[in-house]
Amino acid sequence: MDPDAFRRYGREVVDWIADYFERIETLPVRSRAQPGEIRAKLPLKPPETGESFDAVLRDLDEIILPGITHWQSPNFFAYWPANSSGPAVLGELLSAGLAVQGMSWQTSPACTELETHVLDWMLDMLELPERFRSSSAGGGVIQDTASSATLCALLAARERATDFVTDREGCNRPLIAYGSNQAHSSVEKAVRIAGLGSERLRLVDVDGQYAMDASALESAIEADLSAGLTPCFITATVGTTSSGAIDPVRAIGEIAQRYNIWLHVDAAMSGTAALCPEFRFVHDGVELADSYCVNPHKWMFTNFDCDCFYVADRATLVRTLSVLPEYLRNRATDSGAVIDYRDWHIPLGRRFRALKLWLVIRHYGVEGLRHHVRRHVELAGLFQGWVEADPDFEVITPVTLNLVCFRHRGGDATSQAIMERVNDSGRLFLTHTRLDDRFVLRLAIGQTHTEQRHVEAAWDAIRAAAADVAGE
Amino acid sequence: MDPDAFRRYGREVVDWIADYFERIETLPVRSRAQPGEIRAKLPLKPPETGESFDAVLRDLDEIILPGITHWQSPNFFAYWPANSSGPAVLGELLSAGLAVQGMSWQTSPACTELETHVLDWMLDMLELPERFRSSSAGGGVIQDTASSATLCALLAARERATDFVTDREGCNRPLIAYGSNQAHSSVEKAVRIAGLGSERLRLVDVDGQYAMDASALESAIEADLSAGLTPCFITATVGTTSSGAIDPVRAIGEIAQRYNIWLHVDAAMSGTAALCPEFRFVHDGVELADSYCVNPHKWMFTNFDCDCFYVADRATLVRTLSVLPEYLRNRATDSGAVIDYRDWHIPLGRRFRALKLWLVIRHYGVEGLRHHVRRHVELAGLFQGWVEADPDFEVITPVTLNLVCFRHRGGDATSQAIMERVNDSGRLFLTHTRLDDRFVLRLAIGQTHTEQRHVEAAWDAIRAAAADVAGE
Numbered sequence: 001m002d003p004d005a006f007r008r009y010g011r012e013v014v015d016w017i018a019d020y021f022e023r024i025e026t027l028p029v030r031s032r033a034q035p036g037e038i039r040a041k042l043p044l045k046p047p048e049t050g051e052s053f054d055a056v057l058r059d060l061d062e063i064i065l066p067g068i069t070h071w072q073s074p075n076f077f078a079y080w081p082a083n084s085s086g087p088a089v090l091g092e093l094l095s096a097g098l099a100v101q102g103m104s105w106q107t108s109p110a111c112t113e114l115e116t117h118v119l120d121w122m123l124d125m126l127e128l129p130e131r132f133r134s135s136s137a138g139g140g141v142i143q144d145t146a147s148s149a150t151l152c153a154l155l156a157a158r159e160r161a162t163d164f165v166t167d168r169e170g171c172n173r174p175l176i177a178y179g180s181n182q183a184h185s186s187v188e189k190a191v192r193i194a195g196l197g198s199e200r201l202r203l204v205d206v207d208g209q210y211a212m213d214a215s216a217l218e219s220a221i222e223a224d225l226s227a228g229l230t231p232c233f234i235t236a237t238v239g240t241t242s243s244g245a246i247d248p249v250r251a252i253g254e255i256a257q258r259y260n261i262w263l264h265v266d267a268a269m270s271g272t273a274a275l276c277p278e279f280r281f282v283h284d285g286v287e288l289a290d291s292y293c294v295n296p297h298k299w300m301f302t303n304f305d306c307d308c309f310y311v312a313d314r315a316t317l318v319r320t321l322s323v324l325p326e327y328l329r330n331r332a333t334d335s336g337a338v339i340d341y342r343d344w345h346i347p348l349g350r351r352f353r354a355l356k357l358w359l360v361i362r363h364y365g366v367e368g369l370r371h372h373v374r375r376h377v378e379l380a381g382l383f384q385g386w387v388e389a390d391p392d393f394e395v396i397t398p399v400t401l402n403l404v405c406f407r408h409r410g411g412d413a414t415s416q417a418i419m420e421r422v423n424d425s426g427r428l429f430l431t432h433t434r435l436d437d438r439f440v441l442r443l444a445i446g447q448t449h450t451e452q453r454h455v456e457a458a459w460d461a462i463r464a465a466a467a468d469v470a471g472e
Numbered sequence: 473m474d475p476d477a478f479r480r481y482g483r484e485v486v487d488w489i490a491d492y493f494e495r496i497e498t499l500p501v502r503s504r505a506q507p508g509e510i511r512a513k514l515p516l517k518p519p520e521t522g523e524s525f526d527a528v529l530r531d532l533d534e535i536i537l538p539g540i541t542h543w544q545s546p547n548f549f550a551y552w553p554a555n556s557s558g559p560a561v562l563g564e565l566l567s568a569g570l571a572v573q574g575m576s577w578q579t580s581p582a583c584t585e586l587e588t589h590v591l592d593w594m595l596d597m598l599e600l601p602e603r604f605r606s607s608s609a610g611g612g613v614i615q616d617t618a619s620s621a622t623l624c625a626l627l628a629a630r631e632r633a634t635d636f637v638t639d640r641e642g643c644n645r646p647l648i649a650y651g652s653n654q655a656h657s658s659v660e661k662a663v664r665i666a667g668l669g670s671e672r673l674r675l676v677d678v679d680g681q682y683a684m685d686a687s688a689l690e691s692a693i694e695a696d697l698s699a700g701l702t703p704c705f706i707t708a709t710v711g712t713t714s715s716g717a718i719d720p721v722r723a724i725g726e727i728a729q730r731y732n733i734w735l736h737v738d739a740a741m742s743g744t745a746a747l748c749p750e751f752r753f754v755h756d757g758v759e760l761a762d763s764y765c766v767n768p769h770k771w772m773f774t775n776f777d778c779d780c781f782y783v784a785d786r787a788t789l790v791r792t793l794s795v796l797p798e799y800l801r802n803r804a805t806d807s808g809a810v811i812d813y814r815d816w817h818i819p820l821g822r823r824f825r826a827l828k829l830w831l832v833i834r835h836y837g838v839e840g841l842r843h844h845v846r847r848h849v850e851l852a853g854l855f856q857g858w859v860e861a862d863p864d865f866e867v868i869t870p871v872t873l874n875l876v877c878f879r880h881r882g883g884d885a886t887s888q889a890i891m892e893r894v895n896d897s898g899r900l901f902l903t904h905t906r907l908d909d910r911f912v913l914r915l916a917i918g919q920t921h922t923e924q925r926h927v928e929a930a931w932d933a934i935r936a937a938a939a940d941v942a943g944e
Binding site for chain 2: 001002003004005006007009010011013014015016017018019020021022030031033035036037038039042045046047048049050051053055056060063064065066067068069070071072079082083084085086087088089090092093094096097098099100101105106107108109110111113114116117121124125144145147148151155158166167168169170171174175184185186188189192193194195196197198199200241242297303304305320321323324325326327328329330331332335337338346347348349351355358359361362363364365366367368420431432433434442
């Protein structure tokens with residue numbers, strides 16, 4: 001495909017995406033495909049000779065699109081937002097066009113330096129502590145996901161707790177990790193990957209609002225110490241996936257400092273709220289953390305993947321993950337004057353992900369980003385009010401930001417039947433969780449183009465489904 | 473950015489990339505930026521209000537481009553190819569436009585099913601064993617990088633060797649991993665991440681062509697068994713990064729089977745050669761492997777990241793990495809009739825990466841891909857001939873595919889001076905390695921648009937630099 005053909009087909013793809021944005025509300029939000037249905041439409045064998053681009057675009061419409069669950073629909077309220085925006089998409093396109101490797105500074109200095117710079121910007125935007133700034137002993141890096149960030153934090157914690165003996169000789173004693181029983185599943189995954197073992201993870205009790213009980217954490221640490229075990233890692237969550245709970249980071253941080261345990265703050269979902277001064281309570285105590293992450297690919301209009309991960313002590317992280325084979329050596333690396341991001345995460349190669357974050361921040365400006373975040377929180381508050389005003393429904397836990405957890409008073413089966421009915425309708429998509437062993441519906445508001453009319457329509461559909469279920 | 477604005481700016485970005493492709497040969501291949509130079513041009517603080525897209529495009533030219541090392545230049549011969557192509561870039565654009573999550577089948581059935589399907593296609597294209605096909609007990613998944621693939625393979629091997637005790641209780645005995653002393657640095661990184669410890673990695677001796685000595689491997693295994701240690705993982709490399717060496721996979725596989733050790737084949741660099749029947753020797757013995765990976769993002773015109781990772785026993789991999797919190801449960805997952813790829817890798821979220829691989833295969837057709845791979849191998853052969861014919865230079869190890877390792881007979885300092893001179897010139901970019909403690913230049917041919925004239929110009933520049941160095 002020569003540059004002229006790229007120009008032509010590139011415009012067709014841009015138009016296809018713009019058309020997709022324009023018609024997205026007409027498509028069923030959750031795909032109606034049955035297992036195997038998409039594959040059955042694809043040729044069994046790869047083509048021996050090249051096909052026309054038009055054929056590909058046709059198959060995109062006819063085969064792929066019916067198998068898409070539309071995460072960018074304003075009627076998508078499931079799981080968590082993974083929102084995107086025009087500037088983010090174009091940033092990703094530029095990154096793919098340049099197609100550079102960011103593993104070392106030398107392999108594209110702009111890729112490394114823009115990343116460092118934009119991550120420093122994020123500290124200003126979210127009023128995060130100075131200890132995470134690149135000019136301090138700490139710094140930030142873009143990871144693919146919060147799962148990877150948690151794993152990297154745990155690995156650095158493991159080495160700090162064992163003075164890098166694990167790194168050389170393997171894990172030779174029980175190391176203990178802590179998170180609330182509402183912590184993300186990636187904490188357990190990280191504990192297993194790092195070789196601690198799932199039984200070394202303490203799932204600490206939560207309070208009535210599903211936030212970690214700090215005194216229960218301290219008791220667990222004391223019990224482990226008495227048993228001769230080595231506490232090494234605590235995760236505090238700012239906005240749990242299940243219900244949006246915010247752990248008491250300050251109280252947890254004071255405990256972490258007292259016992260010299262690495263504290264990681266997982267603000268993947270809710271850290272973005274700190275763009276707005278009125279929501280900066282989410283970061284209370286974060287200056288006590290050894291590491292922190294927030295995902296612009298959730299709620300900051302930057303398409304997946306873009307997790308901003310910070311550490312207060314970059315030397316420990318880099319020592320934990322550093323490799324330097326001869327074929328990667330170069331003058332800049334040897335000078336010590338540059339950052340080589342390959343030593344800040346699991347993979348070696350890396351994309352130029354800072355471009356899309358840079359484009360998003362510049363397109364919206366900080367005030368523009370705040371505007372959208374505020375609107376989402378306001379819409380969640382409206383929805384909460386409607387649920388509270390309806391005698392058939394109840395809100396399960398106070399709505400702090402943009403996630404509403406609620407249920408039908410008719411019980412689990414009724415709530416589940418309502419969910420399946422609205423999801424099958426294609427008009428919206430929402431998902432569930434379990435809290436105190438009750439089936440709970442979750443309405444997460446955070447899509448870039450969700451407006452009041454979409455939230456109103458969702459509530460109408462939910463109530464209509466409840467009436468239908470009651471009538472069956 | 474509404475759909476109309478996206479249409480307008482999207483075209484501008486497409487044009488910018490097409491222009492970039494057209495002028496790429498005029499740009500110095502390795503960036504001439506000094507440490508800190510890019511950052512110094514960026515505003516200290518993020519913008520409070522939104523900026524125009526034109527301002528962003530201007531900064532792209534004036535600030536970012538001088539900090540780019542042009543991996544897509546036909547004069548890029550450094551490290552390894554990370555080639556791309558028009559259809560790949562447009563596939564990435566489509567993926568960013570749809571912006572779906574592929575963590576579960578339900579979160580976008582097409583994302584999962586196209587991935588499974590295209591990975592089955594790759595088996596046909598590379599004549600890989602049936603045990604990796606989705607209809608067998610095995611299957612494939614797209615990982616970001618071979619580093620992550622190696623880690624996932626090691627984790628599954630660790631659990632198979634310890635009957636999942638490590639997963640629950642942590643690593644409670646010394647587990648041993650093996651690779652040649654030319655194996656990729658990611659093997660050591662994986663061994664450290666998984667909690668085995670770097671001292672548990674045996675770097676096995678190589679033969680005169682830098683391929684693993686299988687008898688040395690067997691001796692090492694015997695010695696470890698005698699010492700009461702548990703061998704659990706072997707990596708064989710098809711195309712080492714340093715010199716393109718191909719380990720004797722069949723002999724290694726027979727040893728792996730005899731001792732019941734997990735064999736992972738890392739064909740990240742050279743597996744693509746198997747598109748051509750005449751190069752299928754690279755896969756001799758791969759049917760003895762428990763896992764395998766190849767990177768279309770290296771040599772198959774698919775922009776980073778796209779690593780195809782296969783296992784023969786998916787149940788072990790999935791059990792090793794599986795998490796299923798309540799908020800991810802759904803009817804399709806509960807039915808057991810679908811693949812949920814989140815359990816096949818480290819992160820939870822995942823992009824729709826199969827799209828770009830699908831577009832590349834359809835655009836080129838298998839025969840078109842073969843054509844380019846053959847041309848690269850042919851050009852490497854030509855270059856090898858020129859080096860051999862020049863009394864001042866020598867080829868260090870036989871050229872099997874597309875990497876030429878050579879040096880100036882004047883010694884290490886001369887070779888290094890030549891490299892720095894040509895790289896500083898901006899006319900091409902090549903890097904080095906060390907083999908038998910000699911400084912060796914590496915010319916890797918694999919950029920999508922590299923033609924004979926670029927390789928000729930590279931050789932002219934190298935010889936001219938040698939003359940200049942000799943005259944100093």
